[in-house]
Amino acid sequence: MKKVVSPCLCTVYTRSGNEATARAFCEIQFENGRLSITGVIGPMPSGNCRGSAGQCVDAIREGRPCDEWTQEMLDKFCSIWDEWHLNDMRPYCKHQKELGWNKLAVTPVTLYHYRLNSKTLRRQESMKKRSWKMLCDGMTAALSDDQIEVAKLPYSLTLPHEISGEAALYYEPQKPLYPGMTGATETKTLGWLHPDEHPDGILGKPCPVCGYQYGHAWQTEEVPQDVIDWLCSLPESPVEPAWV
Structure with missing residues (x-):
């Protein structure tokens, strides 16, 4: 299946900052069990567009349904887009x-x-210098357990x-030493953290059923047939886009 739909009209902004309306188009492809959905808002013959393009599901979700589309159809379409786009690139197994x-x-x-x-x-450096001097003087460098x-x-x-x-006696919050360096805190998601980085991290964590380690390969998740049937039933775009 390969089809182009036009689910809604979206608000865009002109170069002067004024609001305008542009038609959104989405290309749906389902081949060899792989679903791909991409969109563009207001495509122009020059190859540019008046709005966003690619994975612009959030912008299209905010659009106003047009032609044969209803709000319910638009919401369902965007939910399917969120859940099933590139279903052959899942970092998790079914379990x-x-x-x-x-x-x-x-x-x-x-x-x-x-x-x-x-x-x-300073304390570490002092111990290092002291130990080096003792060795140079032919003595045995010895440190206490605390040292x-x-x-x-x-x-x-x-x-x-x-x-x-x-x-807490030995450490202080990290300060950025150069632009772009992480400061004292950093926000990440659990899917990008190994269990040794965060107790709840799941990157590389084995499945308790089959042993697959999360994120170690792309897994394919089969798209339900009722989802494919519904996408096939969507009305084709009444307007041919410059590109999508």
């Missing part, structure tokens, strides 16, 4: 979806980044929670 991992994957969490504070860095623990502290820490306890 993980049944367990809700696909929804868990988009859950945002905060990571906390820390660096050794200046006091601890060894401080010497072994990593320069940076990333935690799924704010630092506490004795560790």
Whole structure:
């Protein structure tokens, strides 16, 4: 199946900042079990467009149904687009979806980044110089258990929670050293975090049923036949777009 539909009219803005209306078009392709949906708002012969293009489902969802389309049809179409577009590129297996991992994957969490504070860095450097001098003088460099623990502290820490306890004596929140560097906190989703990075992270986590590790390959999820039948029944666009 390959068809072009025109579900709605969308609000766009002219170069002068005025509101205008443009027709949206969507191309639906279903071949070899793979569903692909792309859209464009107000395509122009030049190859440009008056609105957004590609995965513009959110913009099209806000449009006003036109021609034979109803609001119910538009909402259902956008929901199908969200759920089934590129169904052959799923990071989860069927069991993980049944367990809700696909929804868990988009859950945002905060990571906390820390660096050794200046006091601890000076202490480490002092121990290093002292030990080197003792070795150069033919002596045995010996550190107390407390000194060894401080010497072994990593320069940076990333935690799924704010630092506490004795560790808070040695670390301070990370400060960006250059543009684009992560600061003291960072937000990521659980689907992009390994369990050793966050206790709830699922990247690489094995399925309890089949053992597939989340995110290690693209899995194909079969599109329900009633979804394909419904998409096939949609009215073709009454207007031929410049491109879609």
